[in-house]
Amino acid sequence: MKSCSRNRLSRSRRRPSRSTRPTPPALPKGCMTRGCARAWRAWPNSCPCAMPSPRKEKTLLPRWTDRLLSGLMALLLAACAGTAPPGRESATGPRSGDTLPAAYADALALMAAGDHETAIPVLEDFIKGQPDKALPWLNLGIALHATGQAERAFEALYKASQINPELPAIWNWFGILQREQGAFDAALKAYRRALDIDPDYALAHRNLGILYDLYLQQPQPALAHYRKYLELAGEDKTVEGWVVDLKRRHPGTHARVTP
Structure with missing residues (x-):
């Protein structure tokens, strides 16, 4: 299925001390980070709802209406929430030849249009009938996060992880919430868990680059993960700009992955 917001801390800010940082999995009430205009503009491309892999989408698209088609194509083209590794989404997503339930398809279309508030009750009603599917829980968590309901989003992601812990998008979103x-x-x-499941999961590399760059102040692994993301995802002017900025702030930095 198909997720990374980048919030830049001011130069005067420092990483919170270990004594003030919350202990996972419980989430503190207040957000401790603040974003910038550049990060906010990039957010819509970072956090769409989770979608099945493009390979499996091809068998389903002819069965959908024009309205749904346009919404889902927007999701497929948005490079962010991520796709589960081949063969891993069958436990929760539609299989090749299956039809997408109308209510669930409507919820995805609403999320693609940015109407997360309306999508939430649609997803909740759908989950009541099929509570054992991980992807609806994941998308519910994404929609709740988009509406500022971090604690409920965490709970939805936890349910998704209990049903299918092998979806890297779940752990990518855990990482976003915790960060x-x-x-x-x-x-x-959380990001490392996503990469344990799928080492080529591009979005986890992107988010790790952000975490190392802006929050942990470790430019070498940040550069390594940015480059790995670009290698996997292809051209991305935003991340390419981040690489240039990182090298400007830390001259002589060489890529090095931290285990």
Whole structure:
């Protein structure tokens, strides 16, 4: 299925001390980070709803209406929430030849249009009938996050992880939530868990680059993960700009992945 917001800290800000950082999985109430205009403009491309892999989408598209088609194509072209590795989404997503339930398809279309508030009750009603599917829980978590309901979003992601812990998008979103709450160590573990499942999951590399660059102040692994993301995802002017900016701030930095 198909997720990374980048918030730049001011130069005067420092990483919260270990004594003030929350202990996962409980989320603190207040957000400890603040974004900039550039990060906010990039956010819509970073956090669409989770979608099945493009390979499986091809068998389903002819069955959908024009309205749904346009919404889902927008999701497929947005390079962010990520796709589960081949063969791993079958436990929660539609299989080749299956039809997408109308209510779930409507919820995805609403999310693609940015109407997360309306999508939430649609997803909740759908989940009541099929509570054992991980992807609806994941998308519910994404929609709740988009409407500022971090605690409920965490709970939805936790349910998704209990049903299918092998979806890297779930752990990528755990990382986003934890990073936004200032729990940087927990975010680091979540992103690494996503890469343990799929080492070529581009979005986890992008988010790790952001975490190392802006929050952990470790330019070498940040550069390594930015470059790996670009290698996997292709051209991305935004991330290419981040690489240039990182090299300007840290001259002589060489890419090095931190285990």
